[in-house]
Amino acid sequence: MHSFQLNVLGMDISFRTEADPVRIERAQAFVEKQYERLKNQGGQFGREKLLALLVLGVADDLLQTQQQLGDVETRLAHLLKLIEKTD
Numbered sequence: 001m002h003s004f005q006l007n008v009l010g011m012d013i014s015f016r017t018e019a020d021p022v023r024i025e026r027a028q029a030f031v032e033k034q035y036e037r038l039k040n041q042g043g044q045f046g047r048e049k050l051l052a053l054l055v056l057g058v059a060d061d062l063l064q065t066q067q068q069l070g071d072v073e074t075r076l077a078h079l080l081k082l083i084e085k086t087d
Contacts, residue, residue: 009035009051034058 002021005014008028017024034057038050045053 008032009047 001016001018002024003014003016004021004024005012006024006028007013008031031054035050035054038045038053038057042050042053
C-alpha cells in the first residue's frame with residue numbers, strides 16, 4: 001500500500017491506497033485543472049461552491065460514462081447472441 005501526502009487545491013491531505021502513484025498524480029492534475037477552469041468561468045464563486053460544482057461535474061461525467069458502458073455491454077450481448085444463432 002502506498003502512502004501519499006499531497007497538497008491539493010491548497011489543502012494538505014494524507015492517505016493510503018493501493019492505487020499506483022502515477023494514477024494519483026494524474027487524478028490530482030485533473031482535479032486542479034478542472035478547478036482552475038471552473039474558477040476562471042465563475043470567478044465570483046467562493047472556494048466551497050467551486051468545489052461543489054467540481055464534484056457535481058465529475059459525478060455527472062462518471063454517471064454518463066457508466067450509462068455508456070452499460071449501453072455498450074447491452075449491444076455486445078445482443079451481438080453475441082446474433083453470432084451464436086448463426087453458428
